[in-house]
Amino acid sequence: xxxxxxFLKLAGAAGLAAPSLASAQGAGRVVVVGGGFGGAIAARTxxxxxxxxxxTLVEPNPIYTACPFSNSVLANLREISQQQFRYDGIKGAxxxxxxxxATAVDAAARTVTLADGTKxxxxxxxxxxxxxxxxxxxxxxxxxxxxxxxxxxxxxAQTVLLRQQLQDMKDGGLVVxxxxxxxxxxxxxxxxRASLIAYWLSIWKPKSKxxxxxxxxxxxxxxxxxxxxxxxYPGMIEWVPLSKGGKVTSVDPATLTLVTEFGSHKADVANxxxxxxxxVIAAKAGVADRTGWCPVEPVAFExxxxxxxxxxxxxxxxxxxxxxxxxxxxxxxxxxxxIVELLAGRAPQQPLLINTCYSLLAADYGISIxxxxxxxxxxxAEVPGAGGVSALSxxxxxxxxxxxxxxxxxxxxxxxxxx
Amino acid sequence: MGRLLLSVLALALLSGGPAQAADAPPGASSCTGxxxxxxxxxxxxxxxxxxxxxxxxxxxxxxxxxxxxSSVMGRIAKGFDDQQTEAIAAWFGAxxx
Ligand SMILES: Cc1cc2nc3c(=O)[nH]c(=O)nc-3n(C[C@H](O)[C@H](O)[C@H](O)COP(=O)(O)OP(=O)(O)OC[C@H]3O[C@@H](n4cnc5c(N)ncnc54)[C@H](O)[C@@H]3O)c2cc1C
Numbered sequence: 001x002x003x004x005x006x007f008l009k010l011a012g013a014a015g016l017a018a019p020s021l022a023s024a025q026g027a028g029r030v031v032v033v034g035g036g037f038g039g040a041i042a043a044r045t046x047x048x049x050x051x052x053x054x055x056t057l058v059e060p061n062p063i064y065t066a067c068p069f070s071n072s073v074l075a076n077l078r079e080i081s082q083q084q085f086r087y088d089g090i091k092g093a094x095x096x097x098x099x100x101x102a103t104a105v106d107a108a109a110r111t112v113t114l115a116d117g118t119k120x121x122x123x124x125x126x127x128x129x130x131x132x133x134x135x136x137x138x139x140x141x142x143x144x145x146x147x148x149x150x151x152x153x154x155x156x157a158q159t160v161l162l163r164q165q166l167q168d169m170k171d172g173g174l175v176v177x178x179x180x181x182x183x184x185x186x187x188x189x190x191x192x193r194a195s196l197i198a199y200w201l202s203i204w205k206p207k208s209k210x211x212x213x214x215x216x217x218x219x220x221x222x223x224x225x226x227x228x229x230x231x232x233y234p235g236m237i238e239w240v241p242l243s244k245g246g247k248v249t250s251v252d253p254a255t256l257t258l259v260t261e262f263g264s265h266k267a268d269v270a271n272x273x274x275x276x277x278x279x280v281i282a283a284k285a286g287v288a289d290r291t292g293w294c295p296v297e298p299v300a301f302e303x304x305x306x307x308x309x310x311x312x313x314x315x316x317x318x319x320x321x322x323x324x325x326x327x328x329x330x331x332x333x334x335x336x337x338x339i340v341e342l343l344a345g346r347a348p349q350q351p352l353l354i355n356t357c358y359s360l361l362a363a364d365y366g367i368s369i370x371x372x373x374x375x376x377x378x379x380x381a382e383v384p385g386a387g388g389v390s391a392l393s394x395x396x397x398x399x400x401x402x403x404x405x406x407x408x409x410x411x412x413x414x415x416x417x418x419x
Numbered sequence: 420m421g422r423l424l425l426s427v428l429a430l431a432l433l434s435g436g437p438a439q440a441a442d443a444p445p446g447a448s449s450c451t452g453x454x455x456x457x458x459x460x461x462x463x464x465x466x467x468x469x470x471x472x473x474x475x476x477x478x479x480x481x482x483x484x485x486x487x488x489s490s491v492m493g494r495i496a497k498g499f500d501d502q503q504t505e506a507i508a509a510w511f512g513a514x515x516x
Contacts, residue, residue: 415455
């Protein structure tokens with residue numbers, strides 16, 4: 001057990017707010033904003049760890065549509081309904097679900113205002129609002145343009161729209177994708193998407209091509225992806241890095257044209273994944289900095305800008321940890337345990353966290369990247385010597401095994417969160 | 420090790436033994452993203468709740484050294500030292516199967 005002195009030292013070092021001792025006087029009140037991979041499991045774990053807590057989850061959508069495996073929906077390997085989850089399990093676990101959006105946060109008064117006008121008081125607030133797009137970062141790309149050139153980076157109607165466009169495309173057509181600069185949701189995601197679109201094209205529209213315009217010169221699991229593309233889809237995917245003119249500088253949705261520094265490309269199907277920032281409620285709550293993302297300390301993920309507000313998942317700056325559902329889930333469970341300790345006036349433990357992100361290059365071809373993380377100098381840093389990507393040369397059925405692990409992970413994490 | 424296991428067991432009993440006890444040692448809560456606390460259909464990833472503590476420790480050591488080949492567990496096991504591994508194993512061993 002940590003003593004009060006070590007806690008004060010730790011709290012000072014980590015910039016944690018003084019414990020409010022809420023549960024010492026009765027039950028504490030925690031409000032969680034956002035019922036995705038971070039928020040939903042945070043709310044559920046809080047209630048599980050301390051059933052006396054009052055936990056409210058604020059989420060406007062009655063059905064959550066998960067992004068992981070949504071690229072398989074594009075390739076017709078899954079239905080969108082297999083991506084969808086309800087909040088009944090979470091309600092059953094004793095969490096109050098408010099089916100509306102949070103519109104304002106008063107950090108000083110410790111309240112959050114909801115779209116239906118209700119004001120909720122909290123001892124601790126957890127924000128896991130995911131991402132919003134930086135509309136206007138690419139001239140011509142706005143919400144109306146996304147109906148012609150879908151981003152499909154929030155799964156749901158956008159995913160179905162992009163799949164429909166692919167199915168309506170003629171054989172021999174050109175699919176153009178654009179990948180955003182760092183940091184963004186799911187670093188290997190655009191490359192998994194290019195792979196699975198190529199997988200589908202190679203079966204149904206084999207004369208077609210995919211051009212992947214990138215705002216970066218390197219990307220996650222790059223050699224594994226590029227080796228796989230050469231082996232599985234020779235000549236089908238052309239990747240254009242930043243230094244070769246890959247950065248999209250504007251788009252014209254009327255003609256499906258993407259303009260880069262070096263030229264312009266007219267697409268038959270265009271998938272623009274725009275630059276991103278923390279979900280807008282983060283900026284309204286005053287927890288986002290000039291980068292558009294939220295700085296947090298690495299023990300309880302409390303904002304370094306506003307006391308009492310914790311930020312999880314894609315919205316937060318988590319040091320070396322990537323923006324993934326696996327990471328949001330791991331952070332949420334650490335945060336929930338830390339909040340229970342803080343409310344009881346005790347020191348949260350120094351955490352260790354794991355991330356593992358699988359990507360599919362074909363239905364039965366999976367690769368992964370993993371890492372182990374710990375607090376170091378105010379940020380989450382990788383534990384040296386651990387982590388890394390799948391072996392470059394696959395022995396036996398390794399790629400098939402990793403594809404099975406990928407779907408097993410998805411079943412497990414969604415059962416743990418929504419089941 | 421034995422004492423640690425006992426105290427973990429005692430805590431689990433006192434708190435009613437939820438799969439997410441606040442006393443879970445560092446790293447343990449990340450494992451359940453893949454190694455489900457509950458039974459999951461169609462998962463090829465083994466459950467570790469309620470397994471023999473010594474077996475979990477042996478697997479983790481062999482994953483770490485590479486003696487037992489793996490896709491991802493070797494990369495993860497390298498992030499945990501003996502003491503951290505033993506604490507996690509003791510905690511999972513004390514969870515209901
Ligand atoms: C194509 C694609 C593939 C991916 N594949 C993987 C993968 O294989 N593995 C992996 O680990 N990750 C993957 N990811 C990443 C993963 O989806 C995200 O990292 C994860 O969803 C982050 O969780 P979150 O809680 O931060 O945000 P989200 O899951 O987006 O949840 C945010 C929630 O907050 C709600 N919300 C927002 N604002 C408010 C408000 N003001 N009030 C109330 N509610 C609000 C939203 O409605 C939403 O439900 C993928 C992403 C994409 C796009």
